[in-house]
Amino acid sequence: MKNINRVNRVKKEELLVDESIFSIANGYMGTRGTFTEGYGTEYEYNQTYINGLYEFYDYHYEENLTGFPQEGQKFVNIIDGTNIRITFQKNRINLETCNIVSLEREYNLEKGITLRKIHYQTKDEKYDFYLEETKFVSRFIKELIGIELIIYSPNYPHEIKVKSFLRQSKRNHEKNNDPRIQTLDNSMEIIAIDCEKGSITSKTERSKFTVESTMIHNVDLYNKVDDKMIKASGYFKIDKPLKVQKYVIHSSSLYDENYEARTKEIVKKLESLSWDNLLQEQEKYSNEFWNNSNIETTNAETTKLLNYNIYQLNNCGGESDIHNISAKGLSGEGYEGHYFWDTEIYMIPFFVLTNPLKAKNLLLYRYQTLELAREEARELGYSKGVKIPWRTINGEEASPYYPAGSAQFHINSDVAYAIVKYFEATNDIDFLINYGFEMLIETARFLQEATNYHEGFYHLNSVTGPDEYTTVVDDNFYTNILMKYHFNETVYLYNKYKKELEKCISKLGITEKEMKVLEDIGENIYLPFDKELNIFAQDKNFLSKARLNLDDIPKDKFPLLLNYHPLYLYKHQVLKQADTMLALLLLDFEQLDILEDTFNYYEPITTHDSSLSKCIYSIMAFKLNKSKMARKYFNEVLNTDYKNTHNNTEQGLHVANLGGSYIGFAYGVLGLRIHRGYLKLEPHRMNDLEGFNLKIQYQNETVTISLSDKLVIETTGDVKLNIYGKMIEVSNVYKTDLPE
Numbered sequence: 001m002k003n004i005n006r007v008n009r010v011k012k013e014e015l016l017v018d019e020s021i022f023s024i025a026n027g028y029m030g031t032r033g034t035f036t037e038g039y040g041t042e043y044e045y046n047q048t049y050i051n052g053l054y055e056f057y058d059y060h061y062e063e064n065l066t067g068f069p070q071e072g073q074k075f076v077n078i079i080d081g082t083n084i085r086i087t088f089q090k091n092r093i094n095l096e097t098c099n100i101v102s103l104e105r106e107y108n109l110e111k112g113i114t115l116r117k118i119h120y121q122t123k124d125e126k127y128d129f130y131l132e133e134t135k136f137v138s139r140f141i142k143e144l145i146g147i148e149l150i151i152y153s154p155n156y157p158h159e160i161k162v163k164s165f166l167r168q169s170k171r172n173h174e175k176n177n178d179p180r181i182q183t184l185d186n187s188m189e190i191i192a193i194d195c196e197k198g199s200i201t202s203k204t205e206r207s208k209f210t211v212e213s214t215m216i217h218n219v220d221l222y223n224k225v226d227d228k229m230i231k232a233s234g235y236f237k238i239d240k241p242l243k244v245q246k247y248v249i250h251s252s253s254l255y256d257e258n259y260e261a262r263t264k265e266i267v268k269k270l271e272s273l274s275w276d277n278l279l280q281e282q283e284k285y286s287n288e289f290w291n292n293s294n295i296e297t298t299n300a301e302t303t304k305l306l307n308y309n310i311y312q313l314n315n316c317g318g319e320s321d322i323h324n325i326s327a328k329g330l331s332g333e334g335y336e337g338h339y340f341w342d343t344e345i346y347m348i349p350f351f352v353l354t355n356p357l358k359a360k361n362l363l364l365y366r367y368q369t370l371e372l373a374r375e376e377a378r379e380l381g382y383s384k385g386v387k388i389p390w391r392t393i394n395g396e397e398a399s400p401y402y403p404a405g406s407a408q409f410h411i412n413s414d415v416a417y418a419i420v421k422y423f424e425a426t427n428d429i430d431f432l433i434n435y436g437f438e439m440l441i442e443t444a445r446f447l448q449e450a451t452n453y454h455e456g457f458y459h460l461n462s463v464t465g466p467d468e469y470t471t472v473v474d475d476n477f478y479t480n481i482l483m484k485y486h487f488n489e490t491v492y493l494y495n496k497y498k499k500e501l502e503k504c505i506s507k508l509g510i511t512e513k514e515m516k517v518l519e520d521i522g523e524n525i526y527l528p529f530d531k532e533l534n535i536f537a538q539d540k541n542f543l544s545k546a547r548l549n550l551d552d553i554p555k556d557k558f559p560l561l562l563n564y565h566p567l568y569l570y571k572h573q574v575l576k577q578a579d580t581m582l583a584l585l586l587l588d589f590e591q592l593d594i595l596e597d598t599f600n601y602y603e604p605i606t607t608h609d610s611s612l613s614k615c616i617y618s619i620m621a622f623k624l625n626k627s628k629m630a631r632k633y634f635n636e637v638l639n640t641d642y643k644n645t646h647n648n649t650e651q652g653l654h655v656a657n658l659g660g661s662y663i664g665f666a667y668g669v670l671g672l673r674i675h676r677g678y679l680k681l682e683p684h685r686m687n688d689l690e691g692f693n694l695k696i697q698y699q700n701e702t703v704t705i706s707l708s709d710k711l712v713i714e715t716t717g718d719v720k721l722n723i724y725g726k727m728i729e730v731s732n733v734y735k736t737d738l739p740e
Helices: 012-021 259-271 275-293 300-314 342-354 356-368 370-379 410-426 429-450 477-496 502-508 512-524 566-570 580-586 592-605 614-623 627-638 655-669
Strands: 003-007 029-031 048-050 054-058 071-075 084-088 098-108 113-122 128-137 144-152 159-166 189-194 199-203 210-217 222-225 230-237 242-252 295-297 452-454 457-459 673-675 678-681 692-698 701-707 711-715 719-723 726-730 733-736
Touching: 003 012, 003 300, 029 128, 048 242, 084 128, 084 144, 128 275, 144 275, 159 210, 159 242, 210 230, 210 259, 242 259, 275 300, 275 692, 295 300, 300 342, 300 627, 300 655, 342 356, 342 410, 342 655, 342 692, 356 370, 356 410, 356 429, 370 429, 410 429, 410 477, 410 673, 429 477, 429 502, 429 512, 457 512, 477 512, 477 580, 580 592, 580 614, 592 614, 614 627, 614 655, 627 655, 655 692, 711 719, 719 733, 726 733
Parallel strands: 678 719
Antiparallel strands: 003 098, 029 048, 054 071, 084 159, 098 113, 113 128, 128 144, 144 242, 159 230, 189 199, 199 210, 210 242, 222 230, 295 692, 452 457, 673 678, 692 701, 701 711, 711 733, 719 726
């Protein structure tokens, strides 16, 4: 069974973390794992989101300079329909009025539902109430949330009152100086209430989105409008289990222009569908997902956490090219629901290898927003190409802090890298012709204009790499070497598919001269290297800075961004996250002496304050046969949210880290890399992880990779592999021993 189980976690911090852990979503919409009956406490705040639905708000700068974004974007917390209040003798059944005898929670990953059983006992120990909750966000009807609450008491002789709500969820603000946490109100304006229908229509004022929210029940409840909310109430005996089923529909103008007709269509469809029918569809989807994505290992805890992480990653987006995947997915409002480069580098690899259609949708989102990226390039003073935004929802740059935002030019090459790897893994020539190559060219044109030639090399100055503790530097190694890869692959694809790309070449006015320029930059971009240390320098001046000793810093001062002025961090050799090592991983750098020296240099000064970091160091430690360190980092990646190791899972899951757990396994344990024309594999065996089984999609074939006493590769067709440096072609089954 694929389950996540937790018991008797009722402290405030535990409940808020578990709201994220038990969050449910279908890529379009998500809701957090709150109690349907509510907590009855000051921190009660239900949250439901539609992916890509946002509102604008104004930025305020004391010194407002040219090119600064003037508007922010934020996820919108739509009308809440997840609350059903249970009242006895004018008291609510909740954490405030009752003692908790027991609480059991389960995320059933095979059925695609969450389950909760709770035993309440009144403070005077006179009455016992048993509640069982089942929740899902439908994979069959994307706008639908299903909730079932079974209520029973063996000793309460009277009727209880069931009151089901449809209302705006209000945030109880807490003072917080963490810039990663949204503190602005993100509710919608109610514009219409239809009591008989059980619907509330709401809108965003500036972004002009409309949502119609509707609730339906299986039991007779009386609807009443009260202070811009709908309350549906009824009285029931509970000496036998009472089953209340609630369907909440959220139809939006973002996905359906005629959202009202869509609501009617769903309501009609539900008339012919039972609760069990919907659960069956949910399970059917989960079965299909696991058929393509299941991971088995000989370590039960590793298997459990890996599968939970990839299941939640899959819930976060990729169903449409209208949206992307935010830093917290649909599990919380940290980072305001923004999309980052996390998608291309940390999340897309999972989809490329298990569900290429989703990977394509995520890349197409970038294509759909190219015109806004073109406008951003002009704002930054460049006349050519596009600048992909560092953080966004609608495609416009939304970072008000340019040193760690707009200056991250590497995102152009991150997108290009993902396009190339998608194409190498799928041979999707139609995508390359119609979308991919155009993105490669437009992102390259911006970077080409941003470079300057000096003393035999091309340089890229005043940029920020992945490490946000070092900003606005010259010749960041990651940015430069990813740009080198970007340009080289663009020239290669141009030369190989020139005939197929004729329309794109004509549309964009691509010339041989332009290709020669890209080729020249690719060959002569400056890559900072220190011969004495035998390492790649993070940037041109990084090694001249004072080196920060992390052992001297008190543990309560981490993460450093919350406790030190940025200038203090910028003047030291200290990393928030993997930077140079990430570049060497992505480009599968093979010169082991340089790789090891570079790893040993940066690892002691990397704080891993970003959850994007440890998976990279784990993978590279596997590469360097540092098995103990690799396993330690990998375990920490697996447990980031499950054990709340960053102390902020209550704000939502760390979705890049969910993807990081997959690449930590695929790229680290398996040593898997996608190359032009072949897959590379270098699996590792450890004392507590001696075997595994993984299925991937590659060039329209299914490849199953298993390790027990031997390494076994099974394919549905011809696949070229490089296994421990040996090139082979497998068309059925291949077995080999692991090297000593």
